[in-house]
Amino acid sequence: MANTSTRTLRLLSLLQTHRYWPGTELADRLGVSPRTLRRDVERLRELGYPVQANRGVDGGYQLAPGAALPPLMIDDEEAVALVIGLQTAAHGGVAGVAEPSIRALAKVIQVLPPRLRKRVDALRAMTVPATFDAAAAGPDPTVLTALAAACRDTERLRFGYTAADGRSADRHTEPHRLVSLGRRWYLVAYDLHRHDWRSFRVDRLTEPRGDGSRFRPRELPAADAAAFVRAAVENVPRPYRIEAIVQTSAEQVRARIGRWCTAEEIDPGSCLVRMTADSLEWPIMGLGSLDADFAVVEPAELRDRLHAWGERFGRV
DSSP, X not given: OOOHHHHHHHXXXXXXXXXXXXXXXXXXXXXXOHHHHHHHHHHHHHTTOOEEEEOSTTOEEEEOTTOOOTTTOOOHHHHHHHHHHHHHHHTSSOTTTHHHHHHHHHHHHHHOXXXXXXXXXXXXXXXXXXXXXXXXXXXXXXXXXXHHHHHHHTEEEEEEEEOTTSOEEEEEEEEEEEEEETTEEEEEEEETTTTEEEEEEGGGEEEEEEEXXXXXXXXXXXXXXXXXXXXXXXXXXXXXXXXXXXXXXXXXXXXXXXXXXXXXXXXXXEEEEEXXXXXXXHHHHHHXXXXXXXXXXXXHHHHHHHHHHHHHHHTO
């Protein structure tokens, strides 16, 4: 058995990972008796953590909203700054930061006192993101944190969803993971109506709400959630398939626009770039951003569009 201090910190960590822990399961995870678990819970309460207990056969524990934030010991102003900063990071351009930011945000929101939640909501509502593309601001962080909490708590989730063809329907799911791909977020979940795994674009999802029921996680038919989403996105039919020979290295292309294309080396100074797109504007901007000469292999419409852009720019 770990010493008392280590075990208490472990208990706090476990309480923060799930909304509700059955008492027997929590005691097993800590390797202690139910009596010792009750004493450890009392220690947390003495430190200022309002741990709620439910008695009976199905009794258990949960960390109530409004808990303090030791050992960080941050004040109200710092707590608000932390939440806003995490929301901003969730939509930032730093690779590998978005998803951890959402997970951290879900933990902080869980224990944020109501008075601070109102301040955070007011500040977010009155703040306009500095972006050239309004759509690039991403989905509502409140929706993201609700989805993250449902994934964490293995709680079944209901929401409205608008498909690509414009049709709307209510979905009942077992949420698995959130995935950030490019500037979009996806929820990977098992669809209880269609009896299959699905990936849902978060910006098309409305009013997510847990139904209060827990579930046993299923095995995802992919290496991980990110691989599942990539496979689904790649299989979506797109009207344009672009190929271009670019007079720069494949490494340089991958560094600049590798998230949206593939680059196959021809020789050290040139490569074949392939991408699919819903419109021709993005391929034009992507190829233009490489600061290198290129020749379009296909489609012919892209060459025509480039000539039109070139004439327009030439008149400036």
